[in-house]
Amino acid sequence: EAGVAQSPRYKIIEKRQSVAFWCNPISGHATLYWYQQILGQGPKLLIQFQNNGVVDDSQLPKDRFSAERLKGVDSTLKIQPAKLEDSAVYLCAERGSGANVLTFGAGSRLTVL
Amino acid sequence: GDSVTQMEGPVTLSEEAFLTINCTYTATGYPSLFWYVQYPGEGLQLLLKATKADDKGSNKGFEATYRKETTSFHLEKGSVQVSDSAVYFCALSEIQGAQKLVFGQGTRLTINP
Numbered sequence: 001e002a003g004v005a006q007s008p009r010y011k012i013i014e015k016r017q018s019v020a021f022w023c024n025p026i027s028g029h030a031t032l033y034w035y036q037q038i039l040g041q042g043p044k045l046l047i048q049f050q051n052n053g054v055v056d057d058s059q060l061p062k063d064r065f066s067a068e069r070l071k072g073v074d075s076t077l078k079i080q081p082a083k084l085e086d087s088a089v090y091l092c093a094e095r096g097s098g099a100n101v102l103t104f105g106a107g108s109r110l111t112v113l
Numbered sequence: 114g115d116s117v118t119q120m121e122g123p124v125t126l127s128e129e130a131f132l133t134i135n136c137t138y139t140a141t142g143y144p145s146l147f148w149y150v151q152y153p154g155e156g157l158q159l160l161l162k163a164t165k166a167d168d169k170g171s172n173k174g175f176e177a178t179y180r181k182e183t184t185s186f187h188l189e190k191g192s193v194q195v196s197d198s199a200v201y202f203c204a205l206s207e208i209q210g211a212q213k214l215v216f217g218q219g220t221r222l223t224i225n226p
Contacts (some may be wrong), residue, residue, distance in 0.1 A: 004156075033213065042117075042202055042216030043157070056213060091157065093214075100145050100164070100206055102214055106156040 003027070004105035006092050012111045018080035021108045023092030025073065031055075031095040033102065034067055034077050038088045046090075049075065082112045115140045119203050119217035126193055127225050134188040134220050136177075136203035144205040146170075146179050146186040147214070151200045160188075160201070164208075195224045 005024040013019050025032055030051050035043035046065065048055040051072040060067070064083070069075040079086055089107040096103075120135040138146065148160040148170070161170035166181035175190045186203060203217040 031212075040218070042204075042218045043214075044216070045213050048213055093157075095212065100208065100212055101147075101159055101162065103159075104149075104157040 004092050004094055004103055006090075006105035006108050008108055009106065010109050010111075012113065013082055014113050015084055016081040018078065019082055019110060020079075021077045021090050021092075021110075023075045023077070023105060025075075025092070025094035025103075027094060027096065027103075029094045029096045030072070032069060032075050033091075033093040033095070034075070035091040035093065035104075036088045037091055037107070043091055046077070079110075082110075084112050086110060087112045115144065115205060115207065115215045117203050117205055117215055117217035119201075119220050122219070123221040123223060125223045125225065128195055129192045130224075132188070132190040132193045132197075132222070134201055134203075134222070136186045136188065136217060138184050138186065138203075138205050140184075140205055140207065142207050143181075144207050146177070147204045147206065148175070148177055148186070148188050149202045149204060149216075151202065151219075153199070157202065193222075193224050195226050198222060198224045 032049045034046045037043040046060045047057040049069040067077045091107045093102040093104045116139045145164045147162045149157045150160045161172040163170040163179035169178045177188045200219045204214045
């Protein structure tokens with residue numbers, strides 16, 4: 001079975017609370033990405049993993065965002081503490097080895113009040 | 114750095130009209146170019162791609178040609194349907210290195226019957 005599973009689909013929290021998103025690239029490909037998509041904008045890369053290692057996290061706000069990839073498969077993205085401007089859809093994607101096409105999950109929509 | 118610029122939306126057309134969504138890019142190397150589509154309530158899906166100059170990507174009646182001389186990858190469809198209503202994203206990916214996707218801001222398309 002191909003695809004990327006994400007959860008939860010929706011989350012509403014108050015500012016300064018914490019939240020975690022989970023991603024399971026069912027195909028188990030080596031390269032995994034987290035993107036942030038703010039309403040009305042294109043997705044922006046937060047972090048890219050190659051197996052367990054981080055390839056690019058230059059756009060990740062490291063004072064509040066963290067991400068890890070467990071055993072080179074599942075990944076979690078955490079925000080602590082959340083700010084109003086973190087309201088967005090968080091997209092997880094995988095890229096198959098040798099391919100330059102990304103497969104995206106349905107996303108996790110975060111609303112910070 | 115690399116960037117993608119799309120025509121401003123939203124775009125509203127009548128069924129069977131001709132569609133063009135403009136996309137231009139800036140890149141240091143020779144990227145692959147993509148159009149992704151996001152239907153209401155769904156995740157990003159690859160619509161078509163082109164990997165080198167003068168390549169034409171096509172899918173579901175949509176076409177786009179990789180124009181290196183004008184650094185463009187405009188999306189076209191000869192006769193749109195109501196089911197084409199979605200948000201369309203142009204994106205690029207460098208062939209070498211991290212191969213992350215860089216997205217444009219998206220163009221919302223609404224087709225009226």
